[in-house]
Amino acid sequence: MTVTELNSEQEYKDYLKSQDLSVIHFYAPWADQCSVINDVIEEMSKLDEYKGVKFAKIEAEKVPNVSWKVEISKVPTVVLVRNENMLDRVDGANPSAIAEKIRHHLSGKGSTPIETCKTNDNLEERLKKLINQAPCMLFMKGSPANPRCGFSRTIVSILDSYKADYQSFDILQDNTVREGLKKFSDWPTYPQLYINGELIGGLDIVREMTQSGELENMLPKKS
Numbered sequence: 001m002t003v004t005e006l007n008s009e010q011e012y013k014d015y016l017k018s019q020d021l022s023v024i025h026f027y028a029p030w031a032d033q034c035s036v037i038n039d040v041i042e043e044m045s046k047l048d049e050y051k052g053v054k055f056a057k058i059e060a061e062k063v064p065n066v067s068w069k070v071e072i073s074k075v076p077t078v079v080l081v082r083n084e085n086m087l088d089r090v091d092g093a094n095p096s097a098i099a100e101k102i103r104h105h106l107s108g109k110g111s112t113p114i115e116t117c118k119t120n121d122n123l124e125e126r127l128k129k130l131i132n133q134a135p136c137m138l139f140m141k142g143s144p145a146n147p148r149c150g151f152s153r154t155i156v157s158i159l160d161s162y163k164a165d166y167q168s169f170d171i172l173q174d175n176t177v178r179e180g181l182k183k184f185s186d187w188p189t190y191p192q193l194y195i196n197g198e199l200i201g202g203l204d205i206v207r208e209m210t211q212s213g214e215l216e217n218m219l220p221k222k223s
Helices: 009-016 032-044 064-069 095-107 120-131 150-161 175-185 203-212 214-218
Strands: 004-006 022-027 054-059 077-082 085-091 136-140 167-170 192-195 198-201
Touching (some): 004 009, 077 095, 136 150, 150 203, 198 203
Parallel strands (some): 004 054, 022 054
Antiparallel strands (some): 136 192
16 A cells, blocks of 8 residues: 555545544655655555555645644654544654554554543533633643643743633643544634633634733732
């Protein structure tokens, strides 16, 4: 089986519909590490142990809408998908991790995807508890002390500038919450800020509310 080159958002969407395990590499032609991962998945596609797995690659900067939705913050990034469900991902050049995750999801072929292993009711209940864990909750990549992306770093800086009393949840540590909350809130990206259980929005909305002066009055403050 060869590695498919996906050149548009529509081709990517069509590719996701497969019931086979799909391994998709988001790459940039200028990055040497991406060439390594392209070679790795090319070799994997020829091996019997990965028979039935579909391999593809997509130039991240060529399809910015897709990269934004999948939250590609670095290349190479490899995502594992089945039936339009994001199962797993490997950020960075880590061939052994890619192989391990493929084997893991192949062994569970036909089972329910990771993020839906719990019933929807149980997941929804868990998300509601997390959202209401504190009057102000920030779902972000990393922690306030160690943000793992520029957007998260910026929103932490804004909240800290107001001496806001908030708690955070690192969505990189729990893929079930990461994928489930996007559907629950109908908000496709992170960070996400909640006040009194209500979604305020992401960084763009927070910036707008900061400029208008609206945000400061809504935030609980540290005593």
